[in-house]
Amino acid sequence: MLVFMNVSFAQHRFHAANLLFEPRANYGFLIAHHVEMEIYNSHFPAFEFSVAQATYGKRQWESLYQFPVLGVTYYNAWLGNSQDLGQAHAIFPFISFPFYKDNKKELNFRLGAGMAYLTKKFDRLTNYKYNAIGSHLNAAVNLMLEYRWKPSPHIQLSAGVQLMHFSNGSTKTPNFGLNIPALSAGAAFRINKENDYILRSIRPDLTMYEFDGQDFIEFKLGTTFAYKESGDTDGEKFAIYSGFFSAMKSLDYKHKLGLCFDLSWDGSDALMVARTNTEPYKSRELTKPGISAAYELVLARTSFAFNLGFYMGGKDKSEGMSYYKFGIHYLLHKNLFANLTLKTHFARADFVGIGLGYRFKQGYYLK
Secondary structure (H helix, E strand, O other): OHHHHHHHHHHHHOOOOOEEEEEEEEEEEOOOOOHHHHHHOOEEEEEEEEEEEEOOOOOHHHHHOOOOEEEEEEEEEEOOOOOOOOEEEEEEEEEEEEEEEOOOEEEEEEEEEEEEEEOOOOEOOOEOOOOOEOOOEEEEEEEEEEEEEEEEOOEEEEEEEEEEEEEOOOOOOOEOOEEEEEEEEEEEEEOOOOOOOOOOOOOOOOOOOOOOOEEEEEEEEEEEEEEEEOOOOOOOEEEEEEEEEEEEEEOOOOEEEEEEEEEEEEOOHHHHHHHHOOOOOOHHHHOEEEEEEEEEEEEOOEEEEEEEEEEOOOOOOOOOOEEEEEEEEEEOOOOEEEEEEEEEEOOEEEEEEEEEEEEEEEEEEOO
């Protein structure tokens, strides 16, 4: 027992940081998703540098997701050949999930979100043609599908396709946003030898033969607050209040599926309604109830929420009847969580908001 304890202690003590350093080159273009963007059609390169840590099972969720890679990336690009666009500088943390993984190759999906600084923005006097972005500071979202090959224990080569998105969530208009698809290639270098994987088994709440036929549904009650600017009001800001109530069923330790009821009030909707409605109405008619299909991907205390919904009422119909929500929920305590939520209508961001929520479980018995 003493020898075994000493060996275990030595293995834990000499676990390396498992760091990867990766430069990457991209070559892509701006998607002209609005007519005003077509004048900026061009192809251009972009460059990244990432510092990442390959997980090896130190925490329970790492082995559930086949040991993903966590890291942070710096991104830089000259946005085409027009002087109106300038440069993009972004820093975003990311997580790279393996779809397939062995000793020599991997197929991964990378999801990153952070902040960006764009050197040029819309200006009604000096840059009036550039209707895509109204602020220097923006959110940056990165999606990438990559194939990774490991010719040696200290080198990894990769190639893939990615999408880079910049937007300020309508906090400053105009806000068409920038979408940049690109081909990507990189080389990652490892200083230390890769740590051996720690394989952990899931410990059930009940031991064998003790299943009592009970299952659970998780309920979440949350709020979100945001503000945005309407391009018709010369910089006036409008508050947005939103709430949701969801019922989620765990499919396994990673996935949840359910339904969500949404209720939102947007102060800028009165402007949209005034364009087509001359009759008086009550302010509560601006409240928009909606129902959405909900999915959550769970990583320990953090979960990624995705919703596709449809409005069931509300005076403003200018945005259509469907909406999308993308959120990050983080457990601050056992049942109290914070949320960061992006709401969109098709390809246009409506708002980015923050809020708090509470979750609880209700048990039921299977027949």
